[in-house]
Amino acid sequence: MSIALSMTVNGQHVTGTVEPRTLLVEFLRETLRLTGTHVGCDTSQCGACVVLLDGCSVKSCATLAVQCQGASVTTIEGLANGATLHPMQQAFNDHHGLQCGFCTPGMVMSAVDLVRHTPDPSDADIRKGLEGNLCRCTGYQNIVRAVQAGARAMHTSGGG
Amino acid sequence: MTETATRTVGTSVKRTEDARFLTGRGRYTDDLHRPGQVHACFVRSPHAHARVLDVDGAPAMAIPGVVAVLTGADMAAEGIGGLPCGWQVIGKGGVPMQEPPHPPLALDRVRTVGDAVAVVLAENRHAARDGAEAVVVDYDPLPAVAHVADAARPGAPLVHDDVPGNVCYDWDIGDKAAADAAFAGAAHVTRLDLVNNRLIPNAVEPRAALGEYDPADGSYTLTTTSQNPHVIRLLMCAFVLNLPEHKVRVVAPDVGGGFGSKIFHYAEEAVVTWAAAKVGRPVKWTADRSESFMTDCHGRDHVTTAELALDAEGHFVGLRVRTLANMGAYLSTFASCVPTYLYATLLAGQYRTPAIYAEVKALFTHTTPVDAYRGAGRPEATYLLERIVEKAAHELDMDPADLRRRNFIQPDQFPYQTPVALAYDTGDYEASLNRALDLSEYAIFAERRAASEAKGKLRGRGLSCYIEACGIAPSAVAGALGARAGLYEAAEVRMNPTGSVTVFTGSHSHGQGHETTFAQIVADRLGVPMANVEIVHGDTSRIPFGMGTYGSRSLAVGGSAIVRAMDKIIDKGRKIAAHMLEAGEGDVEFSDGAFRVAGTDRSLTMGEVAFQAYVPHNFPHDTLEPGLDESAFYDPANFTFPAGTYVCEVEVDPDTGRVSVERFTAVDDFGTIINPMIVEGQVHGGVAQGLGQALLEGCAYDDDGQLMTGSYMDYAMPRAADIPDYRFDFTCTPCTHNPLGAKGCGEAGAIGSPPAIINAILDALEPLGVEDIAMPATPLAVWQAIQDARAPARAAE
Amino acid sequence: MYAFEYHRPSSIDEAVALITSDDIQFLSGGQTLIPTLKQRLAMPDALVDLGGIEALRGIRREGDHVIIGAGTRHAEVAASDTVAGAIPALAHLASQIGDAQVRNRGTIGGSVANADPSADYPAAVIGLGATVRTNRREIAGDDYFQDLFTTALEPGELITEIAFPIPEVAAYAKFAQAASGYAIAGVMVARMPGGAVRVGVTGAAPYALRATALEVALAADFSPAAAKAVTISADGLNSDLHATPAYRAALVSVLAARAVAACGG
Incomplete structure (x- = not known):
């Protein structure tokens, strides 16, 4: 069984034909070749695959592509405004919130969603809010700093 | 180091x-x-130990999209070798370690859950997995042994039929007689049994490998998640696939964390490379996380008994250690050196203990191979020492900080030869301890403890004073200890004609x-903007042969190689500048990115010199070659010894x-720091x-060798939320023997922290009578x- | 994942009609089902995606009940003013399920239908005495959970909504397993109008159930000390790498005490 799929990804209308068992992350990485979204586990715990689906952060490895028919998806590739990094991306650079970079796309997407719900997050809010994202490199301290700074910058820039 | 206006070293660029x-x-x-x-999808054993009676790939070939099913027999038929171990340990009595074969695809026996018996190649991931499930493997399950203490027992199931008692090696270090004498005369002896829990590294990027074959020139390319592509090429070409290395390119592109687990040459790398030629198509394999849990080399897994002897004044007079180390089912690339040369040689710690004797017995079990994981041996040594020192302090009713202070090697005692092979070059342990105590507000701990108690919580505090041997090299020492390769590092620095710099490093x-x-190092030393410096790494077709990144060695060894290459660039540049400025070479000085004739205003920038180097019209070709491109291989004189104090x-x-x-x-002495x-x-x-x-974290196997934490x-x-x-x-005592003064910082945190945390828990629980707790200290x-501590108390009521 | 067919109906009737065999399953948020399929632990012929059925979504108050549509996501329950106003403990419980991304996809109906012994919502269904409404009937919460991953639902029966009685006061205390985030034990304590005390426990036993010993003790004395003094029998409680039956038994009393404290009791 193949299903014709159409959705908006990073503002672009995209179509494809997929088997129902195709995960959203497989559609993004393998069909659309948007390889910024990563896969780090098979039990939907690491969060490397987090994207925004209709504005909400979701694990694209625990979502079927066919469930996203007609939806709008934002991946890490769609976050920056041209050459200008999104304030959250910039904050991760400013505060050394990444090392190997593999968890980073998911971490940034989760952080963007976190700030949407909690505009001025405390240290504890951020640590709790990132419970769905694993990072093995940073020990999280600089990620927490980055998200705090990113949240402030998102306000200044009018919501990012 | 050259002073320039754009100096970046020491700043957080x-x-x-x-x-x-x-x-x-x-x-x-x-x-x-x-x-x-x-x-590619691998067919993996569900059994920890079994005979493989038959592998039938025909049902898989019937699945749409399946291209090929390849087995261990197919590899053996082509004379493919086994995965080698890069470090030979010689045990007691000169007995070399046992090195049983490790075929990339199992032949007649599987020895751990996850051992691969076949690989299925298919048009897409789903079909490959469908195919792998369809392969029919006839297993005859055999008894298995998973835990190292069980493997040591008489009558334990044998992992390799020709390795008696499952013993890979039985090794010792130190002076047994001296240690025994110290214990005989000791005023106090502290004893401790402990387990260093088995860990699964879990870099967030799962391992992956992509093999390609070009029939036009018979060349292969392997792209792989590796920390050291040249090492992989050497091992795979020379020992496994028998390929000439000039026909093999190994690329490690961006790699999503390693922590040691991506040092080793894994079966999947050899299989995809070999299979690519076999089917004439690129072959890609990416582990799913469950596969990573089963097949990435695990870490730690020691069972140890230790005794510390003290005199009446609390000076350490002797240390005796017996350790069983789990090697898993096969010897991985560096497995043998981890519980020996990276462990027992660190048992002096920061202390002047004069007599140390350690025995390490390494055993095979029906589990995933165990090899280096962040810290590799040094966390095990530190955990043992810092637990037993803290225990001794409690037994003697001494302040744990004071007991340590009393035994520290003093700054004026360097270089310091320990009784377990290493010679520390420099350090100031009390400086780190004092700073850590200040920073942690050690003196007013009682107030915080009282505040916790008011909330119904128990508060405890623990110390750990760690040392590690880093910058792994030097080749002579490593070779004497059994390394089968020199552990130097290589670099090439290429000045491009318009003044930009390309640096090729063997580090990854x-x-x-x-x-x-x-x-930063290059920009400062050559006086060029950082933006004009490109660092190239991870591709054997571009970089010089280098040993890669592990053991906190990149800066101390790889960075030093770059410095040496830059020294050659400056020397050559001086010759060119002297020629162009019509000055004597001895009169040309290099600073701030410019060559100047001393005492004059005549000068040339590095960029001008580089340009001339590539467009020479009048070089004296008998004494001055064109070009400005230099290589260096740096082999340090000693390890580096980062050290510090952690308070939890x-x-x-x-x-x-x-x-x-x-x-x-955390207060660490990493020597000179480039980027804080x-x-x-x-x-x-x-x-x-x-x-x-x-x-x-605790990797758990059941007694049958099934992985419970998969x-x-x-x-x-x-x-x-788990991290404070x-x-x-x-603090800083610069390394005395490399040009950067740097010691390495990659592993310290993992080495120093576990004993501080466990010591703190035991301190908290002391009022309840708890004397020991195993890692991980889960709820x-x-x-x-x-409960166990309360039970006897209740019984006595 | 094994291959399967996929249907996305827009009505409950259409969805139910698509379940023509035991090998066809509903798909709600998919946060448990999709990982299960990825591990190849299930092999359905087809999935019927409930995500397009608007009638399954929404939160409303009906008299002394809060009614939550089966397709309502955990994040919606956690953020709902209606829930927060009537049963803040339920919003708090929802905010502790999985992680932010799981809460953005997972649904209450999916969780309750799956009946994972360590899931959070079952504690609320039991602890608040909720009613599970299906396309066929209403099932009392006390009768709903029957065994490990086993409920009163019949083949092809679809949860449409869950009706939670509004308690006088309630609180949920959870002790999460560090790896999975599921409850090693979770306790919902509620004092209902009229003074009856209900205690729903998840995580400790093969399925969520009432802790009657705690209910009796708390009915007499609604205090943390009264809860903590109750000794729970470890017989029949779950045992795994992360907790022994005795530990779970001890946690139930401790968590009940903490929930009572959170109730202001």
Whole structure:
């Protein structure tokens, strides 16, 4: 069984034909070749695959592509405004919130969603809010700093 | 070092590599799609130990999309070899270690859950997995042994029929007679049995490998998640596939964390490379996380008995250690050296203990191979020492800080030869201890303890004073200890004609930020802007033969190689400048990126010299070659010895057993620091992994060798909420024997933190009578320890 | 994942009609089902995606009940003013399920239908005495959970909504397993109008159930000390790597005490 799929990804209308068992992350990485979204586990715990689906952060490895028919998806590739990094991306650079970079796309997407719900997050809010994202490199301290700074910058820039 | 207006060394320059990672433009192995590629899925044993009676790939070939099924027999038929071990340990009595064969695909026997018996190649991932499930393997299950203490028992199932008693080696170090004499005369002896828990490294990027074959010239390309592509090429070509290395290119592109687990040459790398030629198409394999749990080399897994002898004044007079180390089912690339040369040689710690004797017996079990994981041997040594020292302090009713102080090697005693082979070049242990005590507000701990008690919580504090041997090299020492390769590092520095610089390094960055740190060193020394420096790593067709990144060696060894190459660039540049400025070579000075004739205003910038080097019209060709491109191989004179003090404070909830780390203070002496931001980040990450080991992570096998913690549902990784805000500082005694003065910082956090955390928990639980707790100190373990301590008390009531 | 067919109906009737065999399953948020399929632990012929059925979504108050549509996501329950106003403990419980991304996809109906012994919502269904409404009937919460992953639902029966009685006061205390985030034990304590005390426990036993010993003790004395003094029998409680039956038994009393404290009791 193949299903014709159409959705908006990073503002672009995209179509494809997929088997129902195709995960959203497989559609993004393998069909659309948007390889910024990563896969780090098979039990939907690491969060490397987090994207925004209709504005909400979701694990694209625990979502079927066919469930996203007609939806709008934002991946890490769609976050920056041209050459200008999104304030959250910039904050991760400013505060050394990444090392190997593999968890980073998911971490940034989760952080963007976190700030949407909690505009001025405390240290504890951020640590709790990132419970769905694993990072093995940073020990999280600089990620927490980055998200705090990113949240402030998102306000200044009018919501990012 | 050259003073320039743009000096960056010692400053927290933001990372240049971040831009691609933050925009989704990193390029990791699984991101690559080759035209015509097939996907590989391995058929893996569900049994820890079984005879393989038959492998039938025919049913898989009937699945749509399946291209080929290849087995161990297919490899053997072509004379493919086994995966080698790079370090030979010679045991007691000159007996060399046992090295049973490790075929990339199992032949007649599987020895661990996850052992691969066949590989299925298919048009897509789903079909490959469908095919792998369809392969019919006839197994005859055999008894298995998973735990190292069980493997040592008489009559234990044998992992390899020709390895009696499962013993890989039985090795010792130190002076037994001296140690025994010290114990005979001791005023006090502290004894401790402990387990260093088995860990699964869990870099967030799963391993992946992409093999390609070009029939036009008979060349192969392997793209792989590796920390050391040249080492992989050497091992795979020379020992496994028998390929000429000039026909093999190994590329390690962006790699999503390693922590040791991506040092080793894995079966899948050889299989995809071989299979690519076999089917004439690129072959790609990416582990899913369950596969990573089963097949990435695990870490630690020691069972140890230790005794510390003290005199009446609290001086350490002797240390005796007996350790059983689990090697898993096969010897991985560096497995043998981890519990010996990276462990027992560190048992002096920061102390003047005059007599040390350690015995290490390494055993095979029916489990995943165990090899280096962040710290590799040094966390095991530190955990043992810092637990037993703390225990001795409690037994003697001494302040744990004072007991340590009393035994520290003093600054005026360097270089210091320990009784276990290493010679420390420099250090100031009391400086780190004092700074850590200040920063942690050690003196007013009682106030915080009282505040915790008011909330119904128990508060405890623990110390750990660690030392590690880093910058792994030097080749002569490593060779004397059994390494089968020199552990130097290589670099090439190429001045381009318009003054930009390309640096080719044998080190590999998979999170460490070399593209920034190395560029800082180059920019400062050559006087060019950082933006004009490119660091190239990870591709054997571009970089000189180098040993890669592990053992906190990149800066101390790889960075020093770059410095040496730059020294040659400056020397050559001086010759060119002297020629162009019509001055004597001895009169030309280099500083701030310019060559100047001393005492004159005549000068040339590095860029001008570089340009002339490539467009020479009047060089005296008998004495001055064109070009400005130099290589260096740097082999250090000694290890480096980072050291420091960590102080941990925990709160324990006695009702649930939950431990929360309330305060963690780290003071490290890494020698000279190039980029404090990056170094601090390394410590943050290392401490988080140490916290994981102490509180959360424990790889568990059942007695039949089934992996009980095979996913993130059961193997607890540290998350943001598990980690406190760290307090952090440096002290500095520069390394005495490398041109950067740098010691290495990648592993310290993972080495120093577990004993500080466990010591703190035991301090908290002391009022309840708890004397020991095993890692990981999960809520269940802590709650159980409290119940067990209360039980005899209740019985006495 | 094994291959399967996929249907996305827009009405409850259409969805139910698509379940023509035991090998066809409903798909709600998919946060448990999709990982299960990825591990190849299930092999359905087809999935019927409930995500397009608007009638399954929404939160409303009906008299002394809060009614939550089966397709309502955990994040919606956690953020709902209606829930927060009537049963803040339920919003708090929802905010502790999984992680932010799981809460953005997972649904209450999916969780309750799956009946994972360590899931959070079952504690609320039991502890608040909720009613599970299906396309066929209403099932009392006390009768709903029957065994490990086993409920009163019949083949093809679809949860449409869950009706939670509004308690006088309630609180949920959870002790999470560090790896998975699921409850090693979770206790919902509620004092209902009229003074009856209900205690729903998840995580400790093969399925969520009432802790009658705690209910009796708390009915007499609604205090943390009264809860903590109750000794729970470890017989029949779950045992795994992360907790022994005795530990779970001890946690139930401790968590009940903490829930009572959170109730202001």
